[in-house]
Amino acid sequence: MAGCRAGENRLMTRQRGGPIVGAAGLGDDAMIRIGSLNAGGSVRRSLNIDFRLCAAEALIKIDASIETLAGLIRKAGAAGCDIAILPEDCLCTTGWTAASPSQAGEVLGPAVERLLAHLGETAAAHNMYVICCNDRMDDEGSIRNTAFFLGRDGRQIGHYDKVCFPVQEFLKVPGDSFPVFETPDLGTVGMLICYDMVFPETARCLALEGADIIFNPTVGGAAFGGAEISRAAFRTRAVENFTYIVVSWGGWGTDVGSVIISPKGEILAESLEPGGMAMVDIDPFGGRDNADWSNAQTDMRARLFRERRPETFAQLTQTTPKALEKLPEIQPFPPREIAAMVRRATTMGHVEYERAEQLLRDGETGQAVAAFEKLIEDYPSTWFDRTARKRLAELQDPEEDRR
Amino acid sequence: MAGCRAGENRLMTRQRGGPIVGAAGLGDDAMIRIGSLNAGGSVRRSLNIDFRLCAAEALIKIDASIETLAGLIRKAGAAGCDIAILPEDCLCTTGWTAASPSQAGEVLGPAVERLLAHLGETAAAHNMYVICCNDRMDDEGSIRNTAFFLGRDGRQIGHYDKVCFPVQEFLKVPGDSFPVFETPDLGTVGMLICYDMVFPETARCLALEGADIIFNPTVGGAAFGGAEISRAAFRTRAVENFTYIVVSWGGWGTDVGSVIISPKGEILAESLEPGGMAMVDIDPFGGRDNADWSNAQTDMRARLFRERRPETFAQLTQTTPKALEKLPEIQPFPPREIAAMVRRATTMGHVEYERAEQLLRDGETGQAVAAFEKLIEDYPSTWFDRTARKRLAELQDPEEDRR
Structure with missing residues (x-):
């Protein structure tokens, strides 16, 4: 835990210049230092695998990418992070496998194995958790988009398969559940990948399962319409569930970034710089006190989750919503x-x-x-x-x- | 419809001074002019009924309140609105009935009857729809918090009973469904009342039923934590469902206001001034085109509602979420x-x-x-x-x- 750094108190800044941007709080035994890495923009371009490479060449490039990513994780470890998170498609394999779907397994199999082995070693060397995310080939030979949760010993605690695909990912196989993972110091951990965040149901399912923190590897935002409305949506996902949300960003542009949000929807730390890191100390078990005129709660989930009316929400699980009767077909094809x-x-x-x-x-x-x-x-x-x-x-x- | 006002093009402004603040667009036969009234702050204080009045005195005060509210509706009618909406608890009866619950029916019965009659006449006189909201006494003698939807002829098209109560409203009886109402010119209309908006499930249920516009009479916001995060949450409700959201505000303070939001989460019009009105011309059937890199839709709901994975959302309708196992009891009592x-x-x-x-x-x-x-x-x-x-x-x- 971040207790050894008592007395440090970095103020939150929002800047493009520095590698580490955050609001690490007062050191305290209950606090956990989170580092959310930004591997977008120039970093992402440096990781890109030319789709015309053969499988063997692609794997050589991937080995270099893994070393680059391990370097980012080491930076988080050196800064005293208890957990570091990398973005979606961190090995940047989607372009290559799109061009050579019949060879996807040849590359994704060893690529993900090497990624987890190398990042696991790095995690263990720094006694930290690591979350990373990439397409993988499952046992049935289908591609899934998966976030992996590695423990302080470097071993896999569990994984999450992306549930909500944008239409362009419909050739992959989605997950069917929102697992949570209990930890002694991070509380209950959930993961969502990129487009999942556009759907309020996903974060809500995790919160109802007890998630205290939702980690979100992504290349995109939380809403259609650009960085500004997307930030509003990320903050809303946090405050509507009173969970922490940790976004690690890896898209092609430079106008958005990694961000860490409190259960009150406050932006605690942010990094817009490729290769940078949003960092903050949080108490995963606290920070949820809130009030209205009539009432106050130490943990507002105690109210919100009892004020919900699940018996009136039948529409949410119906396969064919009525709205489809009047909506046009999806464009331009099935x-x-x-x-x-x-x-x-x-x-x-x-x-x-x-x-x-x-x-x-x-x-x-x-x-x-x-x-x-x-x-x-x-x-x-x-x-x-x-x-x-x-x-x-x-x-x-x-x-x-x-x- | 607002077609007779072709050529007008008011630009959106955000100000406290004026009675009418909005972004009325180019007149067009498909456009509908919406006026969302702000009856908060000083207006609300002027409507307040001293809880020490007897029932007969309270009804005299309520008659005056109805005339004040009808005046606001007439202002919207004079501005060419096709629909005008008033906030929650528009007659400000909650304080009085809280003090005299055994006499609530004596006041709420005639009060709501007179309100609907008078506003219905005003609606018909201006050939406009009206939405208003107040506690009512139902046939079983229970208090419900209800939004009423009046047609251009002044007659009631339907009503909605608030589903999600904050704990302090638990002595009232909540609604059990999210009805929508088809109209030829406003599209499919849904209503949510105040605290409903804190729960993403409510707007989602309406959207899945086909709602094009959600009208929201309120005295509060859409999230815990003040006006700023609340605005983010209102915008998120709009963009996550690609519905218009029309908020009519009637709280005690002055830092928030009535607002009209597009299906892209844009604030189209806003009024922070008590007695003012947010006004805008919209096409309820349009304004939903959006795109990402890979795909574009004329109506983004055509994608979003097919990309949802309702078969994975079982938690949303379970009566006792697992999170409650680790959460404290509600404070300070049941x-x-x-x-x-x-x-x-x-x-x-x-x-x-x-x-x-x-x-x-x-x-x-x-x-x-x-x-x-x-x-x-x-x-x-x-x-x-x-x-x-x-x-x-x-x-x-x-x-x-x-x-």
């Missing part, structure tokens, strides 16, 4: 076809898009138009579709891109 | 005893508190201490308890109140 199309977009789409842009830069307008039209046809409703339409509009009205 | 204690606090508590403060001002320190100690004993865990403890601490350490 879900599994969208997933297959996006798998191609994730790999060849980038190459074809770059080629179209190069044609434009080279003044080969006719060929560029044809290339953009093909992107629209091949990757409907994706970013390529939208961007290609924009380019064609600009070509029709050259003033468009100056507006 | 729920119905808390509700009874708060009923006394709501009425006599104020008188006794004012007396204690007066004793302090008069220099009668010994008597003041005894009065504050009695408040702590009589109204545990309430605002009186907390404030009385603060006063006693200040008396022990006079510097305390200058810090």
Whole structure:
């Protein structure tokens, strides 16, 4: 525990410059130091595996990635963290396996084995917990998106398979439950992966199972519409359940980051810097006192979970909600076809898009138009579709891109 | 509909000064003009019924209140609103019925009847919908907290009984369902009352039933912890369900207000001014287009409601969540005893508190201490308890109140 660091009191700062950004509190035997790593932006680009590599080459690249990630974990260990967490798809394998689904097992099998072995050793060396997340191949040969929870001895305490997939992940196999894991010092631990957070049901299920902290490896946010509404949604997930939420971020952009949120929805620590870490000392068993005019509770869950009316919530578990009767079909195809199309977009789409842009830069307008039209046809409703339409509009009205 | 006002385009402003604050859009036949009234702060104080009045006197005061509320509705009608909404407990009867529960029916019966008759006439005169909310006495003689939905002809389309009570409302009888109401121009309408919003299940049930707009008469917020986190939670309820949310506020303070939120979680209009109105033109059937990198939808509910995994959400409808095994009991008593204690606090508590403060001002320190100690004993865990403890601490350490 973080007790040996009594007297330290880092104030919360929100900055892009530093590697460690947090609000570590007064050292106290009940406090746990959490480090949530940011492996997005430039870090993620450095981990990327070119989809044209063969399996053996991909594994060499993955070995290097594991060393990079272990370095981040060591940094958290050196800072005295009791637990460190890495983001979703931490080995950045989704692009490669999208291009070579028939060889996914050849890479994912050894990749995840090596990841857990190496990070387990690092965890044990620092006597800390570690959470990491990546696609894995299960015993039936299906790909799952899984978060692993390693103990202070480096051994796996348990894992969580992502339950709520965005439509583009529908070729993977989802989990069917929200397990929680009891620990003596972190309290009851739950995990959610990325898109799970868009659905209030997921965090609620974990909270009702008793989760005190929810760890969230992710490459995305908690709501459609950008970083700002996403932060509002993360904070709401925390305060509606009175749980701590620890987000470790690993997306491609740079406008969002790793964040640690209190059971009152307060942002305790945040890191927007790739390679940085949000860090804070918390009491997983406390911080839940709250009140309204009429009443106060030491742990507000004692009220909220008794004020719920589960007997009136039948709609939540019905397979076909009534709303679907009036809603349009999913666009542009049935879900599994969208997933297959996006798998191609994730790999060849980038190459074809770059080629179209190069044609434009080279003044080969006719060929560029044809290339953009093909992107629209091949990757409907994706970013390529939208961007290609924009380019064609600009070509029709050259003033468009100056507006 | 708001089509006759083509060309108007009020920009959204956020201010305390004006009576009408909103972002009315371009007039369009598909657009609906919504006015969400703010009857909090000074308006609420003007409506308050002294709990020491007899039933007949209370009804005279209520007649005046109904005329005040009808005036607000007329203002919305004059501004061209297609619907106007008033806050929870709009007749401010809870204090009076808390003091005289055995006479509640004598007052609530005629009060609600007159309210619906008068507001119905006003609605019909302006060819607009109206939503209002107050405690009512049901046919079994139980008090319910109910939102009423009146049509453009002034007749009742339906009502909603609040489902999720805070512990202090446990002597009332809650609703058991989340009804929705189909309309040709507002789409599918749902209602939630105040504390319902703290629970993500409630808005979700309405959305799964097909609600396009959720109207929310309230005196409180959507989360514990003040106006800022509450706004985040209101926005999250909207974006997680891709529904419009219309909040009409009627609390005692002045730091929050009426607000209208889009299905993307954007604040479209807001009024913090007592007697003011948040107003905006919306298309209840549109405004739900959204996208991520891989996919875009015209109506994002088409994806979200198919990506949910209701078969994994069993915990949500279980009567006794596992979390309760490790959580403390509700404080300070069983729920119905808390509700009874708060009923006394709501009425006599104020008188006794004012007396204690007066004793302090008069220099009668010994008597003041005894009065504050009695408040702590009589109204545990309430605002009186907390404030009385603060006063006693200040008396022990006079510097305390200058810090």
